[in-house]
Amino acid sequence: MGKKRILILATTASMIEQFNIHNIKILQSLGAEVHVGTNFKNPGTITKDISKKLISKLNSMNVTYHQIDFMRGIGTHRANKKALQQVCNVIKENNITGIHAHSPLGGIIARRAGHKMNVKVIYTAHGLQFFKGGPLRDWFIFFPIEWFYAHWTDALITINQDDYSISNLLPVKRRYYIPGVGIDxxxxxxxxxxxxxxxxxxxxxxxxxxxxxxxxxxxxxxxxxxxxxxxxxxxxxxxxxxxxxxxxxxxxxxxxxxxxxxxxxxxxxxxxxxxxxxxxxxxxxxxxxxxxxxxxxxxxxxxxxxxxxxxxxxxxxxxxxxxxxxxxxxxxxxxxxxxxxxxxxxxxxxxxxxxxxxxxxxxxxDHSNVDKMMQQIYLKEFFGENV
CATH class of the missing domain: 3.40.50.2000 (Glycogen Phosphorylase B;)
Incomplete structure (x- = not known):
């Protein structure tokens, strides 16, 4: 079995800094080469100074990072087309074997790229845009979009019980629940x-x-x-x-x-x-x-x-x-x-x-529980192990 090269993809650097450092370490402990693709220039809920420190941290962890020009929100057709091409280039140039995507737009572009390049995609929904008791407008707009892209989703990870229940309406290949992203x-x-x-x-x-x-x-x-x-x-x-x-x-x-x-x-x-x-x-x-x-x-x-x-x-x-x-x-x-x-x-x-x-x-x-669950998901989805 060849070396696994996994791309962690998110629209903002803050999602990497706040939610994915443990995931990077788990993948590395399993022997994977880890890449990160996100927008470091417009980093979201962290400052640009923290974003620069994140780049240094990734360097020290031997993680290859890639600037992807994601926009916040739903983006624009032109910007999303550019981001999709950037992701496809990263996949091609680095022989990426799997993608773990975060954030709604990041999840959509990751699944488009994965489908186009024949690469497995895990998508973590940090709260589905449509939810029990939520506005009907969100169900009418976002549910059909997520239902469509669910066909290109190898595994969907939800972080709350309501979303896991709703995920049964989506035609994803496999679905998982984990209790959040872990706290110390x-x-x-x-x-x-x-x-x-x-x-x-x-x-x-x-x-x-x-x-x-x-x-x-x-x-x-x-x-x-x-x-x-x-x-x-x-x-x-x-x-x-x-x-x-x-x-x-x-x-x-x-x-x-x-x-x-x-x-x-x-x-x-x-x-x-x-x-x-x-x-x-x-x-x-x-x-x-x-x-x-x-x-x-x-x-x-x-x-x-x-x-x-x-x-x-x-x-x-x-x-x-x-x-x-x-x-x-x-x-x-x-x-x-x-x-x-x-x-x-x-x-x-x-x-x-x-x-x-x-x-x-x-x-x-706690991280001790969440990390253990993520390791099992990675082993099954990216390494083909029956766990």
Whole structure:
């Protein structure tokens, strides 16, 4: 059996940095030569500086990287045609034997290229565009597209239970469920209690959050999908001077969020923190994690917060319900855009001082479990082993 050369493909470098370093290491441990194709120049939810560091990291890992000029969203016909040709060139010039694709557009272009070049494709859906309880419009638009490309999908990986159930409607060859992309529970659990208290005090002091304040955070891209605006509107509605709010992330909604903060005169209570690489301090400093994305595969920022013992409010119509399964670690809203509902649930958590009292439900999301499952998938799909 010849050497396996696997291309990990994603539209943005952030998907490589945040979700695929472990996958690269797993493939290398199996003897594969790993290539990465993504857009390093427009890297998504990480900064360009982090993207440059990612390139250095890939070099140090002996991973060959390729700039693919993907656009965000659905792209344009011209841009997508160019990206498809770039991917086909990478496959041809490097004798690629398999592709592991991420993100909707990356998944489509990967499957077009795989079909054209006769290369096996695994596609990980980080949240299908259509989902139970989701807008009918998304089902009418995106389901037929995914159904068509499912015929060119050797294996579909879903990261939440709802998507795995829906995947039965798609004519893919094989389907798998894994519990997210993995979190480092061991590292988090090893942080001493004294260090946690120190981080909490330091970050709250830095952000001018008093002991008597109720500090809410959100972690995620500044985008309409992440829905930070609804949280700001709910805080305005509550009109409680002891509620402080901070958002960690970058994105194209920054100006709109800044305007909303100014409109509601919340400059002293709501802050945009930009990109933060180490979130430990922010999680320990906070009293509540607001993660009410309109659509979310699993919500790594939400799961990571729970792992740090931070109480969470999430969206019932997303994969978050896989780990927010009881009021011991969080609550789920029925409508993430209902300002009254969001305001009421914030008030409830604040008044009752609800705390995350159990992380038992998230042990299966640890890297030790997820990596083992991914290794089995790779062995079967790329190495032809019956496992």
């Amino acid at each position: 529970l061991q590292r988090i659990s090893d942080i001493p209690e004294t260090r946690r208290k120190e981080l909490r005090e330091n970050v709250r002091k830095k952000l001018n959050v008093k002991d008597s304040d109720f500090f809410i955070i959100s972690v995620g891209e500044l985008s309409k999908r992440k829905n930070h605006a609804t949280v700001i509107k709910a805080i305005h509605k509550l009109n409680d001077p002891h509620i402080k709010y901070a958002i960690a992330g970058i994105g194209n909604e920054k100006n709109n969020l800044c305007n909303l903060i100014r409109e509601y005169h919340l400059e002293n209570r709501v802050k945009l923190l930009g990109y933060i690489s180490n979130l430990d301090g922010l999680y320990y400093a906070a009293d509540l994690n607001m993660f009410i994305s309109k659509r979310e595969g699993l919500g790594l920022g939400g799961l990571d917060g729970v792992a740090h013992g931070l109480y969470i409010i999430g969206n019932k119509r997303t994969g978050m319900k896989d780990y927010i399964s009881s009021p011991e670690n969080g609550l789920l809203v029925n409508s993430p855009i209902d300002i009254d509902e969001v305001a009421n649930v914030i008030k409830k958590v604040k008044e009752k001082r609800l705390k995350c009292s159990s992380i038992e439900d998230i042990k299966g999301f």
